[in-house]
Amino acid sequence: MIDTDFIKKDYIALFQLAQYFLNIEQGQRIETISRLSEQFGISVGVIQKALKTLESNQFIYLERKGCQGSYLKQINPHQLVTLLNISSLVCVMPLPYTKLYEGLASGLKLQFENIPLYFAHMRGAEARLECLYNGIYDLAVSSHLACEHWLEQDKLEIVMQLGAGSYVQEHGLICRDEPENSLKKIGVDIRSPDQLKLTEWYFAEQEVEIVPITYNNSFSLLKNHIIDGVIWNIGDRNDFKKHHLTFKSLKKNELFNRATEAVILIKKGNEKIKQLFHLYADREMILQHQQLVFNEKIEPSY
Structure with a gap:
């Protein structure tokens, strides 16, 4: 026997x-x-x-x-x-609606040729990070700003920081082409910690009403006068004038930098995934690939 x-x-x-x-x-x-x-x-x-x-x-x-x-x-x-018995990895990240997101996904995928890396796309950083903590996914992508309270509670840890501008180009205030003192109702998607923190910072000295919204409905809500403004990620869009809207860049500071930096996270203490990630992932190669996709020099593949 x-x-x-x-x-x-x-x-x-x-x-x-x-x-x-x-x-x-x-x-x-x-x-x-x-x-x-x-x-x-x-x-x-x-x-x-x-x-x-x-x-x-x-x-x-x-x-x-x-x-x-x-x-x-x-x-x-x-x-x-x-010997670690890892047949594949699953990374949860934002919906790939910008070239930066596509470039990041494509760059990560390229790094893990020996172990299949799959992506789950989910709107809302808080939802992604909660799923990571609950063990549904192996890795997660968010902005540095969005994950801070998870880091403070020792629930998640960063395995790679990709620098300012690697998550989004910039955030700004989108509003109708009207005087700024007419801003009374500001839209915020409660699933986006970045948007909430940047909104609170921008309007710290101005009394406004926070209106819960869904992020991708921002333009229609502005056009229909349901909200007066929204802090928004410019992404790849430059068609604000076509919608009779204006985009005002936020003043760059440390909060802004953390909101534009992509980080890759694991659940705290998951040494197996941490070791595997550091074995395969090269920060500079990921960033170079992301820029090639962003500048439309190569097609993304993920």
Whole structure:
């Protein structure tokens, strides 16, 4: 009869060691077998066997220096990843209605050629981040500003910051071509933390009524005089005059920068996804690809 418990322990040891070796630097001294046994809650014999398996299959290369201990000489990261039992990743991000979003999705997709990366598109940063926290998705894209309260509560963590202008070009006030003191009713989509925070900042010294709206109805609500203004992401649009509307850029400050910066997040403590992301994702390559899509030099593919 096959001892299934022993097979299970063997697999757990390989899984734990794969995570361990992906998380330390080459040239670093590794923990002793007894320390690894204690750390993982697995017997010394099983750990020893798992290490031999990794070495014999050339997943890792160790250099033994006698009483000085063993050192990690080299790893085969793509082989180690296969032990993490990740067949695919799902990233939730905004609806791809701008070239920046399309470029970001396409750039990310290109980075994960060895592991399938799929996208779920969802309007509203708060909804996306809640789904990430609840374990529905592996990764999420939002602005830096939108995720701040999740970071403060230690529920999510950023694995990559892409810099100002990587999420949206800029935000501004869209209103009818009328004096600004006529602004009384300001539309806000409650699913957008960015829009709410920027609206509160912009109208901090002016008494206005906040009107709950759906973001994509902003233009029709303005034209029908249901709202007088809305803080809006300019995106790829430049047709405001056609709708008899004006766009006034917001004064750039730190709040503005955080609202325009794209960040990629994981659930706090999800070391497996964190290691995998840092293994494959290259920030500069993602940004270069995004700009090529934005400037219509290449077609996005996601």
